Amino acid sequence: MDRNQITKWLKSPAKMAHKYSLHAVYFCTGCGIIEIPPVITTRWDAERFGVLPVATPRQGNLFMITGYVSLKTLKAIIRTYEQMPDPKYTVGFGSCPINGGMYWDSYNTIKHLDRYIPVDGWIAGCMPRPEAVFVGVTHLWTLIDKGKADGYLRYKRYYAAYRRNQEMLFGELQWPPLYPTEAEAEEARP
Amino acid sequence: MVTRIIQLLLSPLIALAVGVLFLGLSRKIIARIHRRYGPPLYQPVIDVIRMMSQRSISHGSLFELGVVLALAGSLVTVLFIPLGGTVICRQNPLAHGVLCPLSSSGGLLVVMYLMLFGPLGLALGAGDSANPNASIGVSRKLLLALAYEVPFLLVILAVMSHYRTISITEIVARQQESGWGVLSVPLSAVAAFLILPAMLGIRPFDLVSAPQEIASGPLAEYGGSYLALLAVQKGVHLFVVIALYVDLFLGGGVNLATFLVKMLVVFVAAEMIAAVLPRIRIESAVRFCWKWPTALALLQMAITVLSKSV
């Protein structure tokens, strides 16, 4: 830790702690999860960056979606994302969450993940190598430093739009809204 | 009086600092054994700050009180355990620099009871979250406590009947005069070392909070600052168990520094065994705890009682 970092730590300990303690919820969709075991084990050792897999969404703050997202999976992804405590960062891994990838004309695979939940960063490739994960993590550090990794804030601000997009796919959703919708907010206002 | 107040404040702080450092050390040791570089030693501190600054989701008042109960139980236990120092005057050990604020009362019996607070608090809190994984974890945790309590009580009974006292300060003083407990009650020391991983909740007995099978068990619904407090509690519990082992079998410490060095040796030995072993199932854990450590502890009990009654 150099001197530059110590002043940063004193100025905003929460932000720095979020940077160096990214506990990841790996959502094992598709083929991307194959790249994750080498990342977290001996060969590439993500733990030296503070990246550690956790078992439940309550404990994590980094959400990695590794591979194509089918409709059924998207439901689980939305629920997992809403269960994570703020602040949380989402990273789409591989080309399928970005624009569908090789599933661009599939009847059951969503094409753009960022239309349903907010995404802070992408790691492109099919498949990205483990080094790309670390490049992605360092980019995420820069984003957190500049305050640009604000997906959880955007989700709150544009929740009505996100919810509308989710309902366009699934019809009526089986869980209540995470944030009050505009009509409810109007009612609650005195 | 002033010494006592300073000690009351100091020993939990030492337990917090050393416990959290030990958590970081365990991650580093395991990483090095896996030929990884590993996280920095202060990584648990970063994690705790991160969890503290995250939004905490509660599931009810018992959910919160369970965490507080577990942490408070562990911190109070520290006050009853001498953390190094030489006893010069038996009548008033406090005046002579034994770092143990509540040495005059309770002793081993109180420590035995207070050490159950951690599992109980966690069981209460996790039960309130109504998560099935948490329920499985809690049942495993209480079953594991049942498994290691049997040899643990036998070990403590053997030590108490060998030294004819329940005061830990007294036991430490007797060891510093006439040789360590590991020489005078060797089988008990071995039995206690065998159940040490079960009491610490590390491999091969980490089946309580197994992330791969039951989604970290009782911690499944904990997040944010609750999880931070539970991480701290884990560190303090680690400190309590190892400090008790050092006090009972390795002659305590002449001062705090030697005490901590002895704790480090015990901890690294336990952690190196843990790093190369796989996780075992709960029934194997119970079978193991009730077989070898219990047999050794019973044997030592018999030897102690027979040699004392002659």
Place this chain on the structure above:
Amino acid sequence: MIASLRTGLEATFKGVEVTDREDGMMFVLAPGESIPAVLRYLREHGLDHLALVSCVDWIEEGELEVVYLLTCYMRNNTDYGPEQRRHVLLRTKLPRESAELDSVIGIFENAEPHEREIHELYGVHFEGHPRLIPLFLERGYEIPPFRKDFDTRQYVEKTFGAIPPVED
């Protein structure tokens, strides 16, 4: 054994075509209504494992072809001979417009998810199936998506193209 199975099949059932192959495969083409009976016959004659139920859409002929792949379990390690390496492909052709079959869950219990899958992806109705609800799909589709006349590109444009980006 294989030869006797062939003659037995042709003698017992009407309208069954049997093609025998060198590699131990036997193709059996049977009309739709006799499928449960043929399956029961094959099961009684040693082919006791339903490995797979599949479907092919022959759009030019206007037919859906449902395929049952049957093999037999190895009883022990010693009897792994050509007898045990038998495979039987039982095929049946159905009209695309009114694709209906009797469910074979009573004969092979593991056919249940296969039939559900074929029902939702090809639109074949299985009479007597206890719960023909979707297995994989979340949305309703007008044409079952594995049929050849299902235009995936148009469907994707209509469904996923209609969802606007959440503009910041």
